[in-house]
Amino acid sequence: MKKTEEKIIRFIDAHKLIEKGERVLVAFSGGPDSVFALHFLKKFQKKYKIELAAVHFNHQLRGKEAETDEKFAKEFCGKLEVEFFSAKLNVKKLANSKKLSIEEAARKLRYQNLEKLCKQNSFSKIATAHNLSDNTETVLMNLLSGTSAAGLSGIPVVRGNIIRPVLCVTKQEILEYLEKNRIAFRIDSSNLSDDFKRNFLRNRILPLLRGKINPALDEAVYRTTSNLKSQLTVNERVVNHFINEFTRKKANGFEIRLNIAEVFGEIPGELLKVLIEKNFDYEFKHEDYAKINSLAKNHKGKKVNLGSGITVIREKELLCFQKEESSLTGEVEFPAGKKAKLCGVTVFIQKAEIEANPAKKKAYELISADELDEKFLLRTWKHGDIFKPLGFKGTKKVSDFLTDAKIPASEKKNRLVLLNRNKIIWVVGLRISDEVKITNKTKRVYKLWTI
Structure with missing residues (x-):
């Protein structure tokens, strides 16, 4: 058994990456790293008693x-x-539609399709061929771009069902092994160009660091990242404590209480990273951290946009994080005695009797139907909408009414109004119009309620 192979076997055993009887899917580009990884796993397939398959992705970028x-x-x-699988990925389409870099779009599509293939064919593990040199590149790229502590901890050995069995060997060790054993592989010509930042780091900077400062640079960086991972385990428990203490999950996102800044002097980047990456399909960046903490010091009602349609809104005592959905604006016309649903709210209208002693707090509204017809219109409110709130002498803009009612800015836009004869008779769930209040002259009554 060769020295390189022994090193990988010890690494796999130490991290318990493979169990007997598992079905392992290898991400296989045909480059030296994935060729080496697949060759190794095939050679020791009987030792591990595993089933093997490989998948190749054509990103449709190099003709x-x-x-x-x-x-x-x-x-x-x-x-x-x-066993071999292959798939063509439309990387450019995703990059353009989601405003991602080509590299980020390609990575996202690869992992999406790996997971899909895994479920369809009952693979228990996905093996990628990241090596020790990849780890060095990742750490330095993150450091030079600005990152959190997690960004400096390098490539994880295990993430969910994804394993990196050759993360313990360098690129040079892989190339020497392939050359010695006369194993062919492909070279991606785009990796030779210095136009990409990572390629420039790999081709120009890292050889200088290895030559002038530390020939064992990859091993040194890996030792540092391993130490940092231990510290991050402690940090993770602290972060989860403060997430439970200061945040609340919502239907399309979450909110953070601003008084967390009294504990840390700011909203910690590591906490934001965990929350955003957990709740949204989005890679948290340093500029997001700066935007969010600047917003926290701003006035109520202000907002910032992150990538992938994520909006952060400054409320009075909260920051509200939400994923912008397709517009919920619309309208539904319906008759009395029926129901209508819009923006997730169902409104009911039915004929009722006048109550002699109506309760002060009730889950419904009673209105006079004497001046109303049978057709109602339910829609989202619009700028310029006005109505006469019950108990109010004059008219009021719906936007001002919602503000006075302390409706969070994040919820304001999807508030509904009910109209009859082109007049707003109910700001749904909040207040009826004074023009439809029940008096001692009222003869017909409608009951309004929502679920």
Whole structure:
């Protein structure tokens, strides 16, 4: 058994990455790292008593070269007698629609399709070929871009059902092994260009650091990240404590109480990262941290937009984080005796009797139907809408009424109004119009309520 192989076996055993009888799906680009990983797992398949398969993704970015890569991947798996899957990914479409970089869009699509394939074919583990040199690149890229402590902890050995069995060996060790054993692999020409930041770091900066400062740079960085991971385990427990103490889950997001800043002097970036990445499909960035803490010091009603349609709104004592959904504006016309649903709220209207001693607090409204017809219109309120609130002498803008009622800015836009004969007779769930109040002359009554 070769030294490199022994190192990986010890690494797999130490981290308990593979259990007997598991079905393992290998992410297989055809490049040196994934060729090495698949070759290793196939060689020791009997030792681990696992079932193996590989999947190749064509990102449709390099034309004929990508087609050749896919052909190589298929033939390589055929020679090893490894079950082969392939899929074409429309990376440019996702990048344009979600305003992502090509690299980020490609990574997102790969992991989405890996998980999908995993579920469809009952794979228990996904193996990726990240190595020790990849870990160094990731740490330095995050450091140079600005990141949280988690960003400096490197590539995780295990994340959910994803394992990195060759994370203990360097790129150089992999290339030497492949050359010695005369194992062919493909080279992605885009990796040779310094146009991408990561390529520039890999091709220009890291060779200088290894040559002039530390030949064992990858091992040194990995030791540092391992120490940091231990500290982060403690930090994670602290963060979860404060999440339970200062945050609340909502239907389309969450909210943070601003008095958390009294504890830390700000809203901690690590707490924001955990909350945002847990609640939204979004990679938290340093500029998001700066935006959010600046907003926390701003006035009520202000808001900032993060990527992927995430909006943060400054309320009186809260920051409200929500995922912008497609517009909920609309309208529904319906007759008395029926119901209508809009923005998740169902409104009922039915004929009723006048109550001799109505309760002060009730879950419904009674209105005079004497001047109303049978057709009602339910819609979201609009700027310029006015009505005469019950007990109010004049008219009032609905927007001002909602503000006075202390409706959070994050909920304001989807508030409903009920109209009859083109007049607002009810700001749904809040106040009826004074023009439909019941008097001693009222002859017909409608009952209004919501669920």
